[in-house]
Amino acid sequence: MSDSKGEFEPKIVVYACNWCTYAATDLAGTSRMSYPPNVRIIRVMCSGRVDPQFVLQAFADGADGVIVAGCHPPADCHYIEGNYKAYRRFELFRKLLETMGIEQERFRLEWISAAEASRWVQVVNEMVAQLKKLGPLKPNLEVRE
Amino acid sequence: MSEKPKVAWYWCASCGGCEESFVDLAERLLKVFEAVDIVFCPVAMDFKREDVEKLPDGSITVALINGGIRLKEHEEMVKLLRKKSKIVIAYGACSAWGGIPGLANLYNLDEALERKYLEVPTIENPKEVLPTKKIIVNIPEAKMKAELELPEPLPVLLPLDKVIDVDYYIPGCPPTPDVFWNALQALLSGNLPPKGAIVGASNRSLCDECSLNETKPEKVLVKEFKRPDKAKPEPNKCLLAQGFLCMGPVTRGGCTALCIKGNMPCTGCFGLLDGIVDYGGKAISYFGSILDYSPVEEKEIKKAFDGIPDWIGTIYRYSLAASKLSHKAGIKKPKRIKEVVEI
Numbered sequence: 001m002s003d004s005k006g007e008f009e010p011k012i013v014v015y016a017c018n019w020c021t022y023a024a025t026d027l028a029g030t031s032r033m034s035y036p037p038n039v040r041i042i043r044v045m046c047s048g049r050v051d052p053q054f055v056l057q058a059f060a061d062g063a064d065g066v067i068v069a070g071c072h073p074p075a076d077c078h079y080i081e082g083n084y085k086a087y088r089r090f091e092l093f094r095k096l097l098e099t100m101g102i103e104q105e106r107f108r109l110e111w112i113s114a115a116e117a118s119r120w121v122q123v124v125n126e127m128v129a130q131l132k133k134l135g136p137l138k139p140n141l142e143v144r145e
Numbered sequence: 146m147s148e149k150p151k152v153a154w155y156w157c158a159s160c161g162g163c164e165e166s167f168v169d170l171a172e173r174l175l176k177v178f179e180a181v182d183i184v185f186c187p188v189a190m191d192f193k194r195e196d197v198e199k200l201p202d203g204s205i206t207v208a209l210i211n212g213g214i215r216l217k218e219h220e221e222m223v224k225l226l227r228k229k230s231k232i233v234i235a236y237g238a239c240s241a242w243g244g245i246p247g248l249a250n251l252y253n254l255d256e257a258l259e260r261k262y263l264e265v266p267t268i269e270n271p272k273e274v275l276p277t278k279k280i281i282v283n284i285p286e287a288k289m290k291a292e293l294e295l296p297e298p299l300p301v302l303l304p305l306d307k308v309i310d311v312d313y314y315i316p317g318c319p320p321t322p323d324v325f326w327n328a329l330q331a332l333l334s335g336n337l338p339p340k341g342a343i344v345g346a347s348n349r350s351l352c353d354e355c356s357l358n359e360t361k362p363e364k365v366l367v368k369e370f371k372r373p374d375k376a377k378p379e380p381n382k383c384l385l386a387q388g389f390l391c392m393g394p395v396t397r398g399g400c401t402a403l404c405i406k407g408n409m410p411c412t413g414c415f416g417l418l419d420g421i422v423d424y425g426g427k428a429i430s431y432f433g434s435i436l437d438y439s440p441v442e443e444k445e446i447k448k449a450f451d452g453i454p455d456w457i458g459t460i461y462r463y464s465l466a467a468s469k470l471s472h473k474a475g476i477k478k479p480k481r482i483k484e485v486v487e488i
């Protein structure tokens with residue numbers, strides 16, 4: 001994707017937990033904070049619901065970066081320990097990205113509470129800047145004629 | 146009497162274990178020969194490519210293809226077989242998802258060739274001979290030169306369905322004779338599942354048919370991952386509950402848990418259940434769920450995961466080439482394969 005000037009505009013898929021991060025994105029909107037339009041937010045009930053397969057699918061379908069965001073550990077999770085589960089999964093998932101030659105900056109696991117609209121804006125700004133530096137993700141390079 | 150159905154059997158990048166599973170049908174093999182005509186089978190019979198080319202299009206009833214697609218030759222042959230066959234079956238894990246040879250997709254082909262032909266401790270290759278596209282051999286006695294053309298490798302290994310249209314899959318590394326027999330029965334009786342289905346195996350996870358399933362606790366929680374070569378499993382107790390990384394929960398059943406009967410945790414050769422799109426992704430999800438630490442115990446979590454040594458080989462042992470990422474990013478065309486070499 002690129003804008004009218006031809007500059008690369010990264011696509012970022014965000015899996016946001018219903019109880020904290022999605023509320024934060026909502027708050028950012030109602031507080032009229034501005035942030036880059038590169039994010040596509042998918043609301044999930046809990047960060048613990050996000051299967052690493054979803055992230056792989058997003059990358060395979062053309063996302064340049066993925067953010068999984070949920071409630072702060074240890075005690076904010078609406079489902080007691082969903083964020084714990086997400087943490088353990090994505091700890092291992094990062095090792096997969098590393099082995100497959102995909103830059104670590106393309107994936108972020110973030111804890112953003114319902115009140116942290118400014119934190120949400122900051123995360124998006126940072127990620128967009130990082131991905132612009134890295135350029136588009138092409139895991140499936142043209143290896144065949 | 147109507148003509149018997151024609152069967153072709155071809156191997157690509159595979160170890161020969163799939164053919165072995167055919168031989169292991171034992172007495173049932175005679176029934177197979179009674180029922181079908183084998184028109185092409187390079188592993189056992191002397192048929193040539195020309196023999197297949199001469200057949201009319203669509204005249205082969207079933208083509209069974211095992212092994213991943215690693216060479217141009219494989220690619221050409223499976224395309225030819227696709228044209229000549231009514232039904233094409235990806236036979237075994239390599240053909241269906243890349244299998245063990247698919248793990249080479251973690252490397253550039255140059256690295257893989259160097260490893261295979263120069264570095265491995267068992268190889269002696271002082272002249273550093275690597276595969277080339279064409280070799281010209283001087284034969285002084287006959288005062289002539291002979292030209293040998295070798296099939297060129299593809300930059301990565303591809304599962305069969307990334308090269309041609311595949312009708313059915315028979316899973317396993319190799320498929321057990323019973324699984325093959327079930328699939329064969331389904332094919333011969335014409336009682337065929339919808340296209341793209343797995344035939345011969347079940348759509349329940351392996352745990353469902355494992356004899357140790359009764360001892361599996363309702364909630365599996367482990368503090369560390371054990372390896373079967375470092376720790377001895379207790380007999381008759383769920384291996385997963387003991388901390389051995391058994392891929393049973395995310396693997397398709399159908400093999401009757403043979404490895405577990407031999408005290409070996411499942412490695413996942415029957416592959417994905419319906420509804421799973423990426424075997425490794427699902428495996429990560431499951432490892433994360435059973436590890437019994439809170440996130441504040443970061444060191445312990447890291448340590449537990451570091452206890453899985455070849456962990457890509459654990460989560461993608463048979464399916465890396467068919468995974469969402471399929472190969473390491475940035476794999477390039479090989480540089481070290483020369484066009485012509487004269488010896």
